[in-house]
Amino acid sequence: xxxxxxxxxxxxxxxxxxxxxxxxxxxxxxxxxxxxxxxxxxxxxxxxxxxxxxxxxxxxxxxxxxxxxxxxxxxxxxxxxxxxxxxxxxxxxxxxxxxxxxxxxxxxxxxxxxxxxxxxxxxxxxxxxxxxxxxxxxxxxxxxxxxxxxxxxxxxxxxxxxxxxxxxxxxxxxxxxxxxxxxxxxxxxxxxxxxxxxxxxxxxxxxxxxxxxxxxxxxxxxxxxxxxxxxxxxxxxxxxxxxxxxxxxxxxxxxxxxxxxxxxxxxxxx
Ligand SMILES: [Fe+2]
Ligand SMILES: [Fe+2]
Numbered sequence: 001x002x003x004x005x006x007x008x009x010x011x012x013x014x015x016x017x018x019x020x021x022x023x024x025x026x027x028x029x030x031x032x033x034x035x036x037x038x039x040x041x042x043x044x045x046x047x048x049x050x051x052x053x054x055x056x057x058x059x060x061x062x063x064x065x066x067x068x069x070x071x072x073x074x075x076x077x078x079x080x081x082x083x084x085x086x087x088x089x090x091x092x093x094x095x096x097x098x099x100x101x102x103x104x105x106x107x108x109x110x111x112x113x114x115x116x117x118x119x120x121x122x123x124x125x126x127x128x129x130x131x132x133x134x135x136x137x138x139x140x141x142x143x144x145x146x147x148x149x150x151x152x153x154x155x156x157x158x159x160x161x162x163x164x165x166x167x168x169x170x171x172x173x174x175x176x177x178x179x180x181x182x183x184x185x186x187x188x189x190x191x192x193x194x195x196x197x198x199x200x201x202x203x204x205x206x207x208x209x210x211x212x213x214x215x216x217x218x219x220x221x222x223x224x225x226x227x228x229x230x231x232x233x234x235x236x237x238x239x240x241x242x243x244x245x246x247x248x249x250x251x252x253x254x255x256x257x258x259x260x261x262x263x264x265x266x267x268x269x270x
Contacts, residue, residue: 001104002029003146006036006060006236007174007195010206011044011226014199015054017234021254022059028260029238029252032104035111036060037148037174038084039068040199044207044226046071052078062100064113066150066175067121087115087150089129099133101142109241110142112168114160116151116175126151130160134167143244147171154180157193165189169241170249177205179235183251186269190239190246200230201255232256 004025009018018036026034038055042048045068052074055063065086069075078084079096088098098113112133114126130147137145145168149160157173164171166187172195173180179196199206204213211222234254240247249266 001033001107001109001144001241002031002238003033003035003109003241004029004031004236004238005146005148005170005172005195006034006198006234007172007179008037008040008066008177008197008199008206009055010040010177010197010199011042013226013230013232014197014206015041015051015058017232017254017256018055018060018198019058020257021234021260025236025252025254025260026059031238033062033102033109034060035062035064035146035148037066037150038063039066039150040197040206042072044224047075047078047084048072049074049078052082052084056082062111064111064148064150064174066115085111085113087113087123087126088133089114089124089126091124099137107144108142109144109146110137112137112145112147114147114149116149116153116156118151118153118156120152126156127160127163130164134164138167144169144241145244146239149173150175152176154193161186161189161191165191169244169246170239172237179251181264183237183249183264184267184269185246185249188245188247190237190249190266192237192251195237195251196233196235198234198236199232200227201233202231203227
């Protein structure tokens with residue numbers, strides 16, 4: 001089975017470049033299932049009903065979230081009716097779930113969405129949550145397990161990788177919006193600290209630069225906005241899975257109207 005993961009899709013420019021390129025990338029690389037983090041898909045903050053439809057129609061099968069999941073009120077209904085996850089380590093009783101189970105060509109696949117702790121809302125311990133959930137999934141016969149770990153701290157992401165390598169198929173980081181170059185496979189688990197955003201690339205993490213610069217210069221709050229026009233990027237990780245193991249992985253980037261380029265192959269650590 002071949003799955004793909006797109007990191008944080010930011011605003012209309014992010015949705016637009018996904019719409020332009022994703023279906024042809026799916027065909028070219030024989031991708032069976034596409035996961036994407038949509039916490040910033042609607043004007044940078046949250047996800048609306050309309051934009052979720054647009055993204056599902058663009059070739060995405062399942063969406064994950066993070067600290068911005070709750071920014072648009074539509075999410076409460078969306079979590080009930082659509083294949084959309086929020087981090088699993090929110091306390092029990094919170095809307096939605098962070099686990100999705102499916103079957104692709106007769107093979108079971110589970111997706112787990114988690115959120116880190118450093119600079120994040122108060123959630124339960126993601127490491128204990130991950131450990132418990134992976135045990136449950138494996139007992140239920142799910143060997144193909146993909147994790148979106150939405151976290152600020154690189155140390156938390158590396159910690160999860162070291163704790164779960166060999167037990168899950170892939171751990172891909174999101175939230176920082178800046179892609180890292182450490183795509184690797186260790187003990188059959190694919191890992192990257194952050195996939196990087198899909199959206200505007202010539203500003204501050206997908207947002208128009210004026211407000212963040214003002215905030216950094218003064219310490220005062222500023223209203224962040226998506227640029228009206230920008231240079232855009234689509235970034236995704238493609239992962240080939242076999243019996244729960246990541247056997248191959250690579251990163252694809254598309255700049256603006258250009259062609260998809262394989263920019264990095266996962267380095268095999270052993
Ligand atoms: Fe984000
Ligand atoms: Fe985030």
